[in-house]
Amino acid sequence: MVAEKSGKYEESELYRIRHSAAHVMAQAVMEMFPGEAKIAIGPPIEDGFYYDFDLPRPLTPEDLEVIEGRMREIIAGDHQYQREVLSADEAREFFADQPYKIELIEGLEEGGTDEYGESIEGPVEISVFTHDTFTDLCRGPHVEDTSNINPDAVRLLNVAGAYWRGDEQRPMLQRIYGTAWNTADELEQYLWRLEEARRRDHRRLGRELDLYSVSEGVGPGLILWHPKGGMVRKIVEDYCRAEHLEAGYEFVYSPHIGKANLWEKSGHLDWYQEGMFAPLEIEGQQYYLKPMNCPFHVEIYKSRTRSYRDLPLRYAEWGTVYRYERSGVLHGLLRVRGFTQDDAHHFCRPDQMPEEIDMALQFSLDILRAFGFENFYAYLSTRNPEKFAGTPEEWEAPTEALRASLERAKLPYQIDEGQAVFYGPKIDLKLKDSLNREWQLSTIQFDFILPERLDMTYVGEDGKEHRPYMIHRALVGSMERFMGALIEHHAGSFPVWLSPVQAILIPIADRHIEYANKVSDQLKKAGLRIEVDERSERMNAKIRDAQLQKVPYMLIVGDREVENGAVAVRLRSGEDLGALSVSDFLNRAAEDIQSQK
RNA sequence: GCCGACGUAGCUCAAUGGCAGAGCAACCGCCUUGUAAGUGGUAGGUUACGGGUUCGACUCCCGUCGUCGGCUCCA
Known part of the structure; x- marks a missing residue:
């Protein structure tokens, strides 16, 4: 449809x-x-x-x-x-x-x-x-x-x-x-x-919440993740890794540079050189910073003879790539020059291709939903007549395969005429955030070019060599862009499971600090991310600062709480839950974390 | 990359050719506090960088770098 x-x-x-x-x-x-x-x-x-x-x-x-x-x-x-x-x-x-x-x-x-x-x-x-x-x-x-x-x-x-x-x-x-x-x-x-x-702008929240920065000293479009942003990113990555493992992916790691010859063979230097950083020369050899991870994953595939019984293989890597973007297009976390893709490549037999596309598409939707995104729009990008490898005829079947998968997924989609990558057609998933703005994150790309250019084979049932198919896919796309989308979608108020600081303990007077630290230890043991505000400030000031930092739970402790082994729980919505025992609070927090809301 | 605007303390902003400032944050005290800013003090600057004009430049001119709003591009 x-x-x-x-x-x-x-x-x-x-x-x-x-x-x-x-x-x-x-x-x-x-x-x-x-x-x-x-x-x-x-x-x-x-x-x-x-x-x-x-x-x-x-x-x-x-x-x-x-x-x-x-x-x-x-x-x-x-x-x-x-x-x-x-x-x-x-x-x-x-x-x-x-x-x-x-x-x-x-x-x-x-x-x-x-x-x-x-x-x-x-x-x-x-x-x-x-x-x-x-x-x-x-x-x-x-x-x-x-x-x-x-x-x-x-x-x-x-x-x-x-x-x-x-x-x-x-x-x-x-x-x-x-x-x-x-x-x-x-x-x-x-x-x-x-x-x-403007209030939700990730560049503003990124600074206010101390999530990341871009330094003139380092260079434009190059992101520095601070501890708070790093924590959110780590949680996102950990969650995704666990899901990948369950979904049948294997993890690989590859270097940041590769010889010019590799990029020549893959076609990147023919088709994509203007998007790459200038080469480095090492002992008379030219090396390029990687703009994509695929050639490395292909090399891993080719490191031994593959049997049809091995397929499909699914290699996943949080691979950091560098792409030259013209200075005027850089934008916060959304358009950068160095970013980490949650990249994976499926290598499969032709008969496995439909199932692999379906799986990648479904997996993508599941992951994005887990982070609170609901409204998806799919785009099918077709051959760019100016920029494509292979022959127009070779593009037909892969394009149809992607279209068929979209039909099976019952996702509404539009055709992006001529927007494909040089090596094959693709499905892009865009989503709308809470302000109805569109973000492109996931991409699922059919590739019938690289396996041939890089001479990938597997031994079939018939004992002869066959050419595998390949899917490139990135689910959240780039970690940087996804973090930007996540920040803006939640306006900086991350769901509890993603919040870098989940609860802050606010002692009313200095004499309550010791108890606050004791509770803090208890909560940390239970796996919560906790801070104690020991500053010699008024409780009101501490609450205000915690509100501005969008901390989900503010736990106020004074004489009454010390006496009853309790914490007075305030939510960032302003709601006052009153005094809860530490174990009751832990149950409440565990519920919120479990629901990923 | 292109057009335009902009760049002053960590942040937000004053000072328009004549001694570079404020609030917040930071630091040192005092206060010991019950649901969104208690209070006094201290420190903080090559005014993005480089050149020029001028007796004198944050201020005017040129260049570079960077940021912002768009355009183009976006595997």
Whole structure:
């Protein structure tokens, strides 16, 4: 079942409002730079709209305020949107001083691309929409009248650079992003959502919770895990390792560098060199930092003769890889230059392939669910016609095999045309977090190229040599990116089983420290991760700090608790559970940990 | 990589050409505390780095590095 691209938004009133607001904005910008503003395109997007301009100078935040103010005036003028159909020649004449529009008109006339650069079939009718003094090449739809736009529900957000037609060889334009809603209240809610996303930003929480840092001294895109973040990561890894063992994987380890010749044979230097760090020279030999683990796992496979009886083999490794990413794309934990994949390779006979794909897919879903993620979207990436090994015919069966597995799993999926890796098609799993943002984590890749390039064989029942199939898969993807997703999904309030500090003991006065340490020892023996706040601070201050660190349980101990062998339990939700005996608290904690909530 | 903004104490931010500051954190005390910040003091700086203009630069100019928002890219 292929997920339908939702046609609903495109047909909605909000879509028309945003599209119309983009036109109003373009009018305001053209008035700001009479005769000098060149307009490109301005479509509605999720949650808002943008418009691209070629202007004589960079826009400032103050300009945005002026533009926004002028937009309100235009809106208040109650101008109708009027559609008119033009011939290509008429349109060219009308937009004679707008080179970007001229280019768009060519696209419409010849067919191939529409006014947003999306591909279309055949030539289409050329229409323009006019409101007040502004006319734009546009297929619509628009609202009837600018009075349908609520001036109190429009906000310009920021300016950014954007290449004309998304092509880095072409001019860089200035893009103004804006948002528009039905009501001021909806706008407020949207702005609140943006603010909430900022509060949850893993880069901010990473610092506040002392999870990780990136040091200028070390280098961009290279992550330093601090003890707290390291603890969370270790728990994630330990859990995954145990699950892998149970699922029939074996663990391997491989080095960080390998000879140039290895990467030549694997095809990485042909297909992927621009993503690799420059080679190191050692005793006249070139070595490369590994961008992937697969060639090493293949070498392990090839270290002896394999029988059909040995298959499938499943090698798993938390392998740290290095990939060159252009400086402008680095982003916290989500786009880095060094990261650790929870990588594994299945080597199997052709007849085992469907089962191996099914297993990898199911395992992936199980693991992600364990960490609190529920909403998955699958993407099937097909052959990139510009960048693929083998022949198009060879790609057909593997692509079908992946598709069949998705059907069996009853996962809704979309096709990502041409997004495959050079060595085969893949399934990617993306998930939505608690703020409805999409994250790509899992990938399951069919590979029929490397086994041949690296000459892998097994001896079949017939005593002859056969070529195995290979699956590359990473479940959480990269530990770094997954940690980023985990931090943001839980807004830093990790479930108890993942919290680096599960409980903090808060002695009310110095005389309670001894008892706090005694309880701490007891809890540590039971396997909990505990801290004691021995600072000479007020209890209130200690609670505040523990709250800010998002510690699941705050255990307050004063005279009453010492006397009764108890702890007064406060949850980070603010809920006060009152005094519990140490063993009752342990039961409560064990339950919470067990449920992984 | 590209366009734009930015870089001042561990963090958040002041100082716009004339003595580099505050709050929090840290450290040393005092207070001994009952569910989100008790209180006094001390220390902390090559203002990212390198050059230039100037009597004088955190401030103006150039370059480099880095961060942020996008674009492009993303095995």
